Amino acid sequence: MIYINSSSASPYFNFALEEYLMTEKDLGDDEIFLFWRTNPTVMIGRYQNTYCEINEKYVKENNINVVRRNSGGGTIYTDMGAWHFTFIEKNHKENGISFGKFTAPIVQALRQENIDAHFNSRNDLLIGNKKFSGNAQYRKDDAMLHHGSILFNTDIKAMVESIT
Numbered sequence: 001m002i003y004i005n006s007s008s009a010s011p012y013f014n015f016a017l018e019e020y021l022m023t024e025k026d027l028g029d030d031e032i033f034l035f036w037r038t039n040p041t042v043m044i045g046r047y048q049n050t051y052c053e054i055n056e057k058y059v060k061e062n063n064i065n066v067v068r069r070n071s072g073g074g075t076i077y078t079d080m081g082a083w084h085f086t087f088i089e090k091n092h093k094e095n096g097i098s099f100g101k102f103t104a105p106i107v108q109a110l111r112q113e114n115i116d117a118h119f120n121s122r123n124d125l126l127i128g129n130k131k132f133s134g135n136a137q138y139r140k141d142d143a144m145l146h147h148g149s150i151l152f153n154t155d156i157k158a159m160v161e162s163i164t
Helices: 011-023 056-061 099-112 156-162
Strands: 002-005 032-036 041-044 065-068 076-078 082-089 117-119 124-127 130-140 143-151
Touching: 011 032, 011 065, 011 082, 011 143, 056 156, 076 156, 099 117, 099 124, 099 130, 099 143
Parallel strands: 002 032, 041 065
Antiparallel strands: 032 082, 041 076, 082 143, 117 124, 124 130, 130 143
């Protein structure tokens, strides 16, 4: 597995990096794990209406980036208090959704730290009944991209105000 820790806090750069890593054939077939963070950003799922999802006035007044993901899923607010992880498999052979496969390493790592994390049927990671990570996927040809966010020290006020 290739491990990349992005030094960029730009959501535009990091989503472009995901796309490059997913589609660039010269990188070979190794699985890729990308770890990244962003400046304050609202990330819109592929099929969502931006104007229905964000508080446009608040977002503009607070210079919060707005970016659309290639994956589906819901709208999220993120900032430097959240971590993002991306798994990319170039030759993904499984049909359908495989969220459990990609969230299992995160759950296992947390359990090794005696944190009772688990995966639910909505593709979220929880500790007890509290969600701390949302996840989404998309395919392109034979490649599968799975990414998720982990809320650690996110500005909850900005999160609530940014999203409708």
